[in-house]
Amino acid sequence: QVQLQESGPGLVKPSETLSLTCTVSSGSISGYYWSWIRQPAGKGLEWIGRIYVSGSTNYNPSLRSRVTMSVDSSKNQFSLKLSSVTAADTALYFCARWASLTGPLFDYWGQGTLVTVSS
């Protein structure tokens, strides 16, 4: 059973960079796309982007200018950086495995990590 675990600071100051890492266990990071998805409190899901083990990425157009994703296959980890954060970036951040070539089939998810943007 593949497991994903998000980690990173729970509090980020406005204008700074949010950095999160997702560690994949009981399975290889190879052969799949991996995504970040966020959810503000009481609101819906927003896809942030995806990365393949080769480093190929796709980002949500609304966040593209501020998002960078990377992967470290030796550690079975992938990461998210979101720059110039504001209070609007406060959300529960999930990492998930994208398991299909035909669309957003997220079959394994992390439990989510809450990131609050505040001074």
Add this chain to the structure above:
Amino acid sequence: QSVLTQPPSASGTPGQRVTMSCSGSSSNIGSNHVYWYQQLPGTAPKLLIYRNNQRSSGVPDRFSGSKSGTSASLAISGLRSEDEADYYCAAWDDSLSVVFGGGTKLTVL
């Protein structure tokens, strides 16, 4: 505002059949598959339906999905109290992005 449109709420009594809709456009639902997720309170979303109408492993056959044109629907028959959750539709968009619906909160009365 979400790219895919879902009604904010739905409700039904135990044993009833409920349906919820998801409306998009030619660049997402109209040309790509639809996926449905169930999110119970305080948990990560769980895949219910993939490629419009395929049930994910372990999902009871009470759940079914369909798609027509630029819209999709999720139906739940034999409604149970444990079905009370938020339901999200998702699709790939030709802008090379995933789009989600705003979610439908299902209440079992």
